[in-house]
Amino acid sequence: MSELSRIGVAIDANLLKQFDSLIASRGYTNRSEAFRDLIRDELVEEAWEHPDSAVVGTVTLVYDHHVRLLNEKLTDMQHDHHQQILSTLHVHLDHDNCLEVLVVKGTAQHVQAIAEKIISTKGVKHGRLTLTTSGKEL
Ligand code: NI
Numbered sequence: 011m012s013e014l015s016r017i018g019v020a021i022d023a024n025l026l027k028q029f030d031s032l033i034a035s036r037g038y039t040n041r042s043e044a045f046r047d048l049i050r051d052e053l054v055e056e057a058w059e060h061p062d063s064a065v066v067g068t069v070t071l072v073y074d075h076h077v078r079l080l081n082e083k084l085t086d087m088q089h090d091h092h093q094q095i096l097s098t099l100h101v102h103l104d105h106d107n108c109l110e111v112l113v114v115k116g117t118a119q120h121v122q123a124i125a126e127k128i129i130s131t132k133g134v135k136h137g138r139l140t141l142t143t144s145g146k147e148l
Contacts, residue, residue, distance in 0.1 A: 018089055019045075054143045061119035068140045069112040077133030082094045084131065086111070093122050107135075114139075 021029075033044040057063040075081055088095050094116040101109045112128070114121045122139065129137030 050143075050148050054141060055148065057143065057147075058118045058122075061117060062142065063118045064116070065118045065121055066113075066115045066142050066144050067121055067125070068112055068142070069110075069128060070136075070138050070140065071110045071112070071128065072103070072136045073108055073109075073110075073134045073136055074106045075108045077107075080131070080133040084110070084128065087124075087128055087131070094121060094124055101123050115144075 029044075030041070033041065036044075038044040038047075058065055071084075073080060073084070088098060094114050095112050096115055097113045099111040103109050114124060116124075125137075125139035128134070129139070
């Protein structure tokens with residue numbers, strides 16, 4: 011971590027009250043860590059908007075494994091993008107439904123395209139790409 015800088019922020023009293031209430035409900039014990047997390051979150055979001063940024067994320071999928079050829083299609087796609095899909099967690103939720111979490115890494119553009127392709131596959135009931143960061147820049 012680089013050296014700490016201290017800043018003063020002028021903020022409307024009512025807005026600050028709402029902020030304090032929000033961060034308390036989320037478990038923060040001080041404003042500084044909450045501010046830092048908000049800034050980091052914006053920086054991560056911003057990185058994802060640049061197609062060539064190096065990014066990390068997870069794709070969460072829920073699907074019915076009885077749908078014809080769906081398992082094969084999903085596995086084929088994961089092999090096609092083995093350099094971007096680093097790991098897969100599979101949970102058999104019940105008799106029919108499976109949950110998969112894929113860890114993805116690559117350029118923002120590439121990772122988003124892969125996620126959209128997988129999530130839009132027929133038979134996938136719900137899917138979401140969660141964006142995060144390698145943490146190097148933060
Ligand atoms: Ni399963």
